[in-house]
Every structure is written in C-alpha cells, then in structure tokens.
Amino acid sequence: MKKILICAIVCSIVTGLTVHLHLNWNTFNLSRGYFQTRGTTYLTEEVIRYGHVSVISLCANAKKSRVSLNHAHKVYSLGEQIQVQVDLYDLYGNRKLTGGDVLRVWMENPETAASVSCRVSDHNNGSYTALLRAVWSGSATIKAFIASRKEEVVLNYMIYQQHGSLWTVLAEFRANNLTDATACSVRQGNSFKTNEWCNFTNENNGYSWYCKKSKIKQLACDTWSHSFSAKNMSFHLNNTERSILDLPLAALKQDVLQSSVRVSVRGGPKGVKLSAPSTSCNALPAEMTWRRTSPNGFFHQNKWHSLLCTDTLPRTIDAYRQCLKGRTLWLHGDSTSRQFKEVLHSILRFPSHSDRHVPVTDTDLIHNFSISYHAHELPFYHGPRHFKKSVNQAQYIMVDRLPNTTKDIVVLYMYAHFVFVHPDVFRRHVQRLVPSVRNLLARAPNVTIAVRGPHAFFTPMRGVLSYWGHLYSDIWHEEFASLQDKIVYLDFWDLTMAKPSQNIHPKTAIVNEMVHNMMSLLCFRK
Known part of the structure; x- marks a missing residue:
C-alpha cells in the first residue's frame, strides 16, 4: 500500500506536464444521418516544448488500462452513435492523472472483414472519449490501442530541438x-x-x-x-530516454488494451451496411473533402466504403485507363508514393521501371497515359544505398514546369520523411508549395490537383511516430485554406486507422483501397 502511494505521488510530480490540446470540432448534418463529434485531439507544440519525460513504469500501460461503454445498453441501431470511454493506468495500476497519450479506438467484425475507426477526445485527466458509429448490422467488438504515449512525443520533440533530426x-x-x-x-x-x-x-x-x-x-x-x-542516432540518450524511444518497437499486441467491449447493431439482416450520400465522389465539391468528417468511411468485406459520397468509378482496367487517357498522373513524394505507382501498374497491367528513389515516368503508349514518380527534396532518408543528389527535387519545381495547357492529375504529398525532423521544417516546405499551386490553377484551367494527407501507422521503427500526422494534417489545412475550393484533399487517416499497418508503409491491400478512393475522387471530376 505504501509503495502504491509513493508511486502515485511520484507520478504526479514527475509527469509535470499540463496538457493543452488542439481540438477540431465538426458539426454534421443530422438530417443526413451524421452526428456531432470532436475531431483530432493532440498535444500542442507549446506544451511539448516544455514537457518532461517520466520513467517507463509511469507511462500508460495497456494491460492495466480499460475500455468501457458510457451507456448500459449494448444494442444499437444502424447509424447510431456509440460512445465509449478509455481510462489509462500505469504499470502499478495507478490512474493516469493527465492526458496527452494518443489512442486509436476502432470497432471490428472479423467475420465480415469490417472495421471502422473514430477520433478520440482527451479529457486531460487520464480519461478519453471515443464516438463511434454503427455502420453495419450484426455483432462488433470495440478495441483500443495506445498509438503514442505522451512521453514519446515529448522526447521526440526534445531531440528535434536539440539535434535537428532523429536519424x-x-x-x-x-x-x-x-x-x-x-x-x-x-x-x-x-x-x-x-x-x-x-x-x-x-x-x-x-x-x-x-x-x-x-x-x-x-x-x-x-x-x-x-x-x-x-538509422543510428549520433547523440547520447540516458537509460530512461532510450527505453521511452524504444517503446514503439514492442509488438503491436502489447499495446492493445486487454479489455474490449462487444455490441450488437440492429437494422436489417446481418451484414447490412450504412449507405453513403447520393453525391458521386467525382462531383463532391472540393471544399467538402477538407472537412474533418469522422468516420469518413469504413471497411466491409475488406473494401473501403466512403461515407462522404457514392463511389461510381468501376474497379476495372478500362475505367482507370479512360480516366488517365492523354494525361500524366504525378505521384511525387516518397516510397509510399511509389507504392501508389506500383499498385496502379498492377491494376493497369503495364510495366514499371521504378528503381527505388530514382525518378521515373512510365508511359503506356497504347492507351496514351503516363505515371510519374520523383523523390521530394531533402530531408530525405534514402537508406544505405547511395543516390545521386539529382534524385531529389522540390515538388514546386514540377508544378512550375507544367504547361498552361496541361490536363494532368497532380497529387502533392510530403509526410513520412518529415517525421524525423522538427515540424517547422514541414511547415516551411508546405508554405513554399502554395504560390506555385495558386499560379498553376490560375493559368491551367484543366489541371486536377489533390493534396494527399498523412496516414496512420503502428509499431514503427525506433522513434518514428504517426502522431505527427495529426499536426501535419492541420498544417496542410492551414496553409491551403484559400485554395480548398479548387483542390481535393485525400484524407486517408480514418482508412489507415481502421486497418492498422505495423510499418510506415501500408500493406498492398490497403494501398489498393487508398488508390481506388483517390481515383474515385479525381477521375472524370465534375
């Protein structure tokens, strides 16, 4: 008993971090079946900058923490809101008294390969609320996962401040x-x-x-x-810092809360799913894609179903070829952009000449379209292979070079390599893109431009947290605020939260769904 009391006192002293949270509120149209919920919640930079790192035993512990329903009943109607509460505890079983941990809460039914995620609200007292939506009929299990601990985020930021980068x-x-x-x-x-x-x-x-x-x-x-x-770090860490930085290396199952909640959803025969609005995805106004709707879709039978619009694009070679005819699809960025390119080559059945980060534009001469990849500017972590400095090029250079007559599809993307450096670096790179994009839109009326937002990943490499995706999504929204009526935002956060990847690179099956969602929004855009 004495030991528990001492631990509780130490916890409150060592943590010493007053958590301020960034909140994005969304009000949904109730007449269309949407409900009001709170969006992304995460620690602000102001707080991270002055945070402290506590010993690992005082961090949130998945075995001790709990998820529970906020209401006694466990039967819901299709489309209804389901509210759950997550309470975090440390290794000693003491309740966490502050917030700042990043949680993933999702609902799944393995029998129908169905899953849906949600945004989580932090009450700054160790308690979190998640609002899910019943999007299919039948049974479901609600689970929670500690995606990033507050201490990990604070330590990463300290390293950025002192040393510039992780690797x-x-x-x-x-x-x-x-x-x-x-x-x-x-x-x-x-x-x-x-x-x-x-x-x-x-x-x-x-x-x-x-x-x-x-x-x-x-x-x-x-x-x-x-x-x-x-991947090595050229700076010294003490034992506590090293143990915190190594937390993401634990197996995925170790950070899934052992407690879960089972619910039932009525609304017709088993497997009936919630329908999307009648607006076709290629007719969805661009500004609507920037709104923080959550969930913006769900998986059913391993296929992604948007809740923003109706997907009218057939999943066929002919539909994709017709969409790209006479155009180049620009997929510049990093290796996750190259994943998009490889999936499209597989679907479209024409050879790829990709060589890791080497720039390449592959053309299907028969069907008259091209797909281009180019690694974005430094910072870029190439790995052990030595690449010529010419392989990296700023995306604004590509945008500036496009002719006024272009009718190409340009997908702007930066993310994975920027999780190694201070977020101010990412902000500066995004800011430089804005004038080039604005100029292109003014001079090339037939161009189609999209911003691909960050994706979530779990159990990553040492020190690499998808937490930064929350902040980087906000930076895209802030810097491109004046252009949101002309540019489509590809929001893959919910999609990659609903089916987690244990690596920064999503699995091929997930990339397939991301690619089709992208094509459904951008092809034959009205």
Whole structure:
C-alpha cells in the first residue's frame, strides 16, 4: 500500500506536464444521418516544448488500462452513435492523472472483414472519449490501442530541438578517386563555426540544407555527389530516454488494451451496411473533402466504403485507363508514393521501371497515359544505398514546369520523411508549395490537383511516430485554406486507422483501397 502511494505521488510530480490540446470540432448534418463529434485531439507544440519525460513504469500501460461503454445498453441501431470511454493506468495500476497519450479506438467484425475507426477526445485527466458509429448490422467488438504515449512525443520533440533530426543523412563527396561522407542537417550545428559547413540550400531548391565539410582538402563542397542515411542516432540518450524511444518497437499486441467491449447493431439482416450520400465522389465539391468528417468511411468485406459520397468509378482496367487517357498522373513524394505507382501498374497491367528513389515516368503508349514518380527534396532518408543528389527535387519545381495547357492529375504529398525532423521544417516546405499551386490553377484551367494527407501507422521503427500526422494534417489545412475550393484533399487517416499497418508503409491491400478512393475522387471530376 505504501509503495502504491509513493508511486502515485511520484507520478504526479514527475509527469509535470499540463496538457493543452488542439481540438477540431465538426458539426454534421443530422438530417443526413451524421452526428456531432470532436475531431483530432493532440498535444500542442507549446506544451511539448516544455514537457518532461517520466520513467517507463509511469507511462500508460495497456494491460492495466480499460475500455468501457458510457451507456448500459449494448444494442444499437444502424447509424447510431456509440460512445465509449478509455481510462489509462500505469504499470502499478495507478490512474493516469493527465492526458496527452494518443489512442486509436476502432470497432471490428472479423467475420465480415469490417472495421471502422473514430477520433478520440482527451479529457486531460487520464480519461478519453471515443464516438463511434454503427455502420453495419450484426455483432462488433470495440478495441483500443495506445498509438503514442505522451512521453514519446515529448522526447521526440526534445531531440528535434536539440539535434535537428532523429536519424542521420550523410553527403558523399567524390573527386580524384577520393571519397568521404559527412553528416547533414536542416540547420548548421554551430552558428559560430559556419566555415565548417557546406551550404547546399540552393542545391536543395531553396530549402535549408547543410552538410559538414570533408576533412580531406581535395573534397570541396562542390564535389558533393550522393546522399544516403543511417538509422543510428549520433547523440547520447540516458537509460530512461532510450527505453521511452524504444517503446514503439514492442509488438503491436502489447499495446492493445486487454479489455474490449462487444455490441450488437440492429437494422436489417446481418451484414447490412450504412449507405453513403447520393453525391458521386467525382462531383463532391472540393471544399467538402477538407472537412474533418469522422468516420469518413469504413471497411466491409475488406473494401473501403466512403461515407462522404457514392463511389461510381468501376474497379476495372478500362475505367482507370479512360480516366488517365492523354494525361500524366504525378505521384511525387516518397516510397509510399511509389507504392501508389506500383499498385496502379498492377491494376493497369503495364510495366514499371521504378528503381527505388530514382525518378521515373512510365508511359503506356497504347492507351496514351503516363505515371510519374520523383523523390521530394531533402530531408530525405534514402537508406544505405547511395543516390545521386539529382534524385531529389522540390515538388514546386514540377508544378512550375507544367504547361498552361496541361490536363494532368497532380497529387502533392510530403509526410513520412518529415517525421524525423522538427515540424517547422514541414511547415516551411508546405508554405513554399502554395504560390506555385495558386499560379498553376490560375493559368491551367484543366489541371486536377489533390493534396494527399498523412496516414496512420503502428509499431514503427525506433522513434518514428504517426502522431505527427495529426499536426501535419492541420498544417496542410492551414496553409491551403484559400485554395480548398479548387483542390481535393485525400484524407486517408480514418482508412489507415481502421486497418492498422505495423510499418510506415501500408500493406498492398490497403494501398489498393487508398488508390481506388483517390481515383474515385479525381477521375472524370465534375
């Protein structure tokens, strides 16, 4: 008893983090079956900046935490709101007294391969509320998962502030049979020793990029030729920090709460699902795609069903080919963009010449369309393979080069590589895109532009949290606010929350659903 009391006191002292939350409120049209709910909730940067990291035993523990219904009845009608509460406890079984942990709550029925996720509200006292929607008839189980602990987010931010990035990008210099590699960053490590750094901002299309000069005199800055990256961290962590950073490496099942809730949904024969509004997806006004509707869809028989619009695009080769005829689909970004490209090649049955991060545009000469991939600007973590510096190019460069007569489909995307660096870096890169996109829309009336938002992932690599997707989604919304009536937002957060990926790269089956959802919104757009 004495031990428990001491732990509770220590918990309240060590945590020392007053949680402020970013809230997005959505009011839905009740006449169309929607209900009012609270949207994304996450720690603000102001709080993260001054947060503290407590020992791992005081972090939220899935085995001790609980999920329960807020109402006694367990039978609901199709379309009805289901409210559940999640209470977090630490390893010692003590109730968490502050918020800030990021939870995933979802409802599933494995028999019908059905699942739906929701947004979670944080009450800043260790208690969370999730509002789900009964979207199919039959049985369902509601589960919860600790996606990111507050301590993980705070520690990541501390590293960004102090060291610039989680992992290390290296520049390789080559000349006269000499080679050397040095560490790079979005900032100079020491402003008083600027002569020790190569300033590659111009080479990075105007985005800040610095690499340490080689100690080999013959390898001047202009001999930079390739880039690669390492997963190691070039800074010291104490035992507590290391244990916090390694939390995501635990198996997925370890962070799923052991308690769950079973409910039944009535509304017709087993398997009947909620219908979407009659508006076809390609006629859905662009600004509607930017609204934080949650859930914006659900899985049933492993297919994604939108709740924003009716998918009228057949899942056929001919429909996709007709959509792309005479156009190039630009899928620039990172390896997850390349996943989209590979899935489309599989569906459209024409050969791909992709080579990791090497830029490529593949053309189907018979059916007259192309699909293009180009790695976005640095920061970009290439892995151990050494890539020429020319493989990376800012997306605004591609946008500026498109002719006034273009009728191409441009999908703007940045996310995965920016979870390694301070969010201000992401914000600057998105801001630079805006004037180029605005100019293209003004001069090329037949172009179709979309912004692909962040996706959720679980059990990632060391220190890599999809938590930042919440913040980065807001940055897209804020910076593109004046263009939302002209650009489609591809919101895949709910889709990838409903079926989790244990890696930053979604499974192929999930990418298939993401791609079709994208095509249904962008093809034959009215």
